[in-house]
Amino acid sequence: MSKRLFSLIIITALAFILVSCKKTPNPDNGTNPDDPNVPLVINNAFYDAALLHTYLIQNDFYASPGRIKAYDPADPTPGSEFSGTSALWGYGAYLTMYAQAAKINPNLKHFKDNVYDAIDGLKVFRMPRQQLHYSAIVGAGGEPYYDDNAWVVLGLYDIAKVYDDQEALSHSRELLDYVLSGESEDGGIYWKETVSSRNTCSSGPAVVAAVLHYLENPAEETQLLEAAIRIYNWTKRVLKDPQDHVYWDNATYNPDTNTESIEKAKFTYNSGTMIWAGALLYEATKDESYLEDANSTALGSLGYFYTTGRDNKKFFPRSPWFNLYLLRGFISLAQTYEDRSRDYLVNSFRDNLKYALSKGVDNRGYLLPSWGSGVLSPTDKYVALLDTAASTEVLFLLADWEVNYLKEGK
Amino acid sequence: MRKRYIVFAFLLSLVIVSCKTSDGLDLESISNKLTIGYQTGETINTVKSNITLPKTIDGYDVSVTWESNHVSITNEGVVTQQESDTLVTLSATIKSKNDTFIKPFIITVLAKKGTTIMVNYNYTLHNKLKEVVAEQLSLVESKLKTPDGYVAEDTRLANFVRANLWTYSAYFTTVVQNYMMNPTNENKALLDKATEELEWYKATHREDEHLVYASKNGYEEPAFFDDNVWLVIGFINAYNHTKEAHFLDKALKVQEWIYTGWQEEGGLYWREFPESYEDSQKVRNTCINGPAAWAAMLLYEATNDFTHLDWAIKIYTWTKYNLYDKENKVYWDNISKDGIVNKWTFTYNTGTMMSAASLLYKHTLSDIYKEDVQNLMDGSHEVFYIANQFQSLPNGEFYKDNPWFRVYLVQGFYDAMRYVDVNYGIRLERVKNAILYGLENHIDERGFLWEDWSGRIINEGPSNKDHIRTLFAVGNTEILAILAQYEAYLKEVTS
Numbered sequence: 001m002s003k004r005l006f007s008l009i010i011i012t013a014l015a016f017i018l019v020s021c022k023k024t025p026n027p028d029n030g031t032n033p034d035d036p037n038v039p040l041v042i043n044n045a046f047y048d049a050a051l052l053h054t055y056l057i058q059n060d061f062y063a064s065p066g067r068i069k070a071y072d073p074a075d076p077t078p079g080s081e082f083s084g085t086s087a088l089w090g091y092g093a094y095l096t097m098y099a100q101a102a103k104i105n106p107n108l109k110h111f112k113d114n115v116y117d118a119i120d121g122l123k124v125f126r127m128p129r130q131q132l133h134y135s136a137i138v139g140a141g142g143e144p145y146y147d148d149n150a151w152v153v154l155g156l157y158d159i160a161k162v163y164d165d166q167e168a169l170s171h172s173r174e175l176l177d178y179v180l181s182g183e184s185e186d187g188g189i190y191w192k193e194t195v196s197s198r199n200t201c202s203s204g205p206a207v208v209a210a211v212l213h214y215l216e217n218p219a220e221e222t223q224l225l226e227a228a229i230r231i232y233n234w235t236k237r238v239l240k241d242p243q244d245h246v247y248w249d250n251a252t253y254n255p256d257t258n259t260e261s262i263e264k265a266k267f268t269y270n271s272g273t274m275i276w277a278g279a280l281l282y283e284a285t286k287d288e289s290y291l292e293d294a295n296s297t298a299l300g301s302l303g304y305f306y307t308t309g310r311d312n313k314k315f316f317p318r319s320p321w322f323n324l325y326l327l328r329g330f331i332s333l334a335q336t337y338e339d340r341s342r343d344y345l346v347n348s349f350r351d352n353l354k355y356a357l358s359k360g361v362d363n364r365g366y367l368l369p370s371w372g373s374g375v376l377s378p379t380d381k382y383v384a385l386l387d388t389a390a391s392t393e394v395l396f397l398l399a400d401w402e403v404n405y406l407k408e409g410k
Numbered sequence: 411m412r413k414r415y416i417v418f419a420f421l422l423s424l425v426i427v428s429c430k431t432s433d434g435l436d437l438e439s440i441s442n443k444l445t446i447g448y449q450t451g452e453t454i455n456t457v458k459s460n461i462t463l464p465k466t467i468d469g470y471d472v473s474v475t476w477e478s479n480h481v482s483i484t485n486e487g488v489v490t491q492q493e494s495d496t497l498v499t500l501s502a503t504i505k506s507k508n509d510t511f512i513k514p515f516i517i518t519v520l521a522k523k524g525t526t527i528m529v530n531y532n533y534t535l536h537n538k539l540k541e542v543v544a545e546q547l548s549l550v551e552s553k554l555k556t557p558d559g560y561v562a563e564d565t566r567l568a569n570f571v572r573a574n575l576w577t578y579s580a581y582f583t584t585v586v587q588n589y590m591m592n593p594t595n596e597n598k599a600l601l602d603k604a605t606e607e608l609e610w611y612k613a614t615h616r617e618d619e620h621l622v623y624a625s626k627n628g629y630e631e632p633a634f635f636d637d638n639v640w641l642v643i644g645f646i647n648a649y650n651h652t653k654e655a656h657f658l659d660k661a662l663k664v665q666e667w668i669y670t671g672w673q674e675e676g677g678l679y680w681r682e683f684p685e686s687y688e689d690s691q692k693v694r695n696t697c698i699n700g701p702a703a704w705a706a707m708l709l710y711e712a713t714n715d716f717t718h719l720d721w722a723i724k725i726y727t728w729t730k731y732n733l734y735d736k737e738n739k740v741y742w743d744n745i746s747k748d749g750i751v752n753k754w755t756f757t758y759n760t761g762t763m764m765s766a767a768s769l770l771y772k773h774t775l776s777d778i779y780k781e782d783v784q785n786l787m788d789g790s791h792e793v794f795y796i797a798n799q800f801q802s803l804p805n806g807e808f809y810k811d812n813p814w815f816r817v818y819l820v821q822g823f824y825d826a827m828r829y830v831d832v833n834y835g836i837r838l839e840r841v842k843n844a845i846l847y848g849l850e851n852h853i854d855e856r857g858f859l860w861e862d863w864s865g866r867i868i869n870e871g872p873s874n875k876d877h878i879r880t881l882f883a884v885g886n887t888e889i890l891a892i893l894a895q896y897e898a899y900l901k902e903v904t905s
Binding site for chain 2: 043110
């Protein structure tokens with residue numbers, strides 16, 4: 001049995017123990033409180049704030065399945081970029097937010113209903129081609145991005161694990177085939193079908209998704225592990241800054257000079273997915289070099305992104321959706337260490353979000369994208385679904401960490 | 411009067427030692443069945459006419475003799491009103507064949523009719539505050555409910571979320587104050603409905619027997635002592651005005667649980683912190699200790715049980731020595747178990763300590779409490795009154811914080827006026843002018859009064875007019891209900 005599967009079983013068992021002795025079912029539903037199908041009452045400040053955000057988002061953004069507004073209030077100026085229906089990028093963030101919500105309280109009707117409503121809504125993004133994949137925007141007028149589809153693969157995978165849902169699992173697996181079809185000759189995944197750049201943001205989540213599905217069925221899916229390793233190696237070789245091990249954004253190959261032209265911007269999610277990929281590859285192969293990679297990138301990321309701001313506190317950048325995937329990388333790596341020696345990575349997010357909840361909430365009750373750093377923008381009046389859903393997902397992840405992983409929510 | 415308390419506490423302790431009787435009668439518990447007969451409309455705190463002092467207790471072979479310590483009540487129960495309110499201690503001596511038990515009753519004989527109190531500030535009676543309260547409360551009833559008809563947390567979440575306990579306790583005390591101000595059948599029905607809705611918050615999963623309320627259908631942990639203490643105050647007020655025993659019973663049970671929050675080194679915890687919390691997280695707040703001391707005094711008044719007086723003095727004194735800002739004469743927010751003081755100053759903390767001090771003064775007549783009240787009146791005017799930002803309302807005073815925090819400052823002013831010096835009423839008169847200005851000028855499209863009555867100062871909460879919090883809407887309403895009672899009181903004492 002792989003170590004990852006083993007730890008999953010342990011965590012699940014632990015969750016059941018917690019259900020019976022620490023958390024209490026909610027008898028408001030009029031059912032037997034010993035019934036495991038009854039939603040839990042969770043006493044955790046991150047959970048409470050996240051739950052509130054899901055209500056606010058439903059209230060302000062929801063139009064119909066698949067039709068979620070991108071901004072609220074929408075800017076009435078014609079052609080404004082702060083208006084319109086959410087693209088797949090933001091819609092995916094909405095979907096993965098509910099996936100994490102469902103993970104911590106699966107039987108809460110509000111979560112379960114919205115999870116399946118969100119899956120149902122994907123159909124409005126469906127490209128009319130044989131191979132299952134989704135367009136960047138509603139309808140068939142847009143074009144598909146490998147990375148947008150990769151986030152949906154991950155969301156569907158998480159939902160499948162929560163509800164033991166084979167349909168969601170095969171949906172996720174089928175969509176993964178499209179993401180992996182974007183692999184270039186020597187490993188990296190293109191950003192989308194019509195460009196020649198290969199990006200960390202498409203390659204990183206492709207590796208993560210491939211390893212997760214490999215672990216579902218290691219006997220018959222070895223090709224997934226092989227693809228994951230190819231993509232991982234290319235990304236690490238071309239896009240990792242050798243100075244601090246933090247990942248650059250993308251590379252475009254120039255065949256005339258036989259060189260890669262590198263776009264060296266650094267975003268939290270690129271390092272985050274690669275840390276996550278490293279931790280998962282270690283679980284799948286037990287090759288310690290992956291763990292070393294993940295650790296050096298994690299340390300580099302903390303140094304590069306987590307910087308001192310007001311009140312002498314440290315803050316992550318003003319990019320909640322990017323930060324979300326750095327947190328997922330941190331959590332995955334920290335949970336690899338039974339001695340808890342990497343918990344400090346996750347604690348950086350706990351500190352930042354705790355401060356954000358006290359100092360960084362707007363007058364409607366939404367967390368500001370600055371997470372309390374005070375770096376405000378005039379556009380803050382347009383609440384973006386992408387960032388808000390991501391902040392909410394971060395709150396759910398931290399609640400799950402505190403309630404289920406640290407055992408005693410404290 | 412001070413001495414009297416000490417003497418009786420001493421006597422009582424002697425008696426308690428010997429309370430197990432040799433003929434098998436427990437005179438102390440029998441003494442609980444002893445009741446004084448009052449004329450209709452009068453209570454132990456509002457005696458004007460002769461009272462009936464029973465010589466026996468039904469069903470027991472005991473005799474009762476009475477001794478008064480003041481001429482305003484004779485040993486036979488004949489009452490003679492004096493120029494001012496008088497506290498009289500009547501001692502009932504209960505004798506069985508072999509034993510004796512003494513039970514004291516502290517009775518307030520009201521001042522002679524026709525005795526007018528001089529009020530040395532100008533006031534204008536509005537006389538229609540009852541209607542204003544009814545209007546604001548009907549807005550809460552119609553716009554701040556979930557689809558199932560329960561109190562909601564705010565207008566934005568009305569479709570999803572039932573109020574948390576803090577908000578619900580504020581709603582409950584408002585409904586109680588509404589009944590105190592205007593005891594109609596309709597208002598009683600509202601109180602009964604609110605009392606029933608409160609049951610959803612009862613913690614039913616506890617291993618102990620305590621009566622505790624909490625958010626999330628009673629499951630929120632750690633439970634908040636302070637959210638519960640507001641309920642205790644609401645219960646006692648409801649009991650005093652309805653005489654329904656279940657209110658007193660609930661007040662006593664919840665208060666008993668609150669006392670379990672007392673720490674060896676002093677002070678009540680804010681929440682029922684488990685051991686696993688770090689010392690820096692285990693905070694002792696003025697917002698629990700102030701109202702707990704005050705609630706203990708109210709319980710002492712309602713039951714004559716000295717245990718609550720002892721608790722009140724103990725809690726009050728600890729709070730004063732640990733959280734009082736001597737320089738500014740207001741109260742700080744909290745002190746953690748490891749001794750770090752959080753020096754935020756909110757109106758309600760100073761307000762509840764003012765109510766506690768006023769009641770302690772009423773019952774002990776100790777100058778210590780009188781001075782405390784004077785200091786807090788000075789300090790709150792200095793620190794909380796927003797003096798320079800609003801000059802165009804000469805007889806109005808706007809105070810900082812959100813409306814619900816302000817409720818307890820206004821209540822503190824009212825208790826100080828009633829029990830210490832009627833001229834403290836000037837603060838209420840000015841608050842009244844300020845809120846009337848708000849009602850005139852700063853009503854939102856739904857009809858709710860803004861959090862900030864002056865319309866100029868940004869409050870701590872979301873001042874978004876699209877987003878009304880139930881906590882603040884009922885806070886404004888409760889203030890108006892207190893002011894209506896202030897007007898009634900003013901009319902009574904000056905007539």
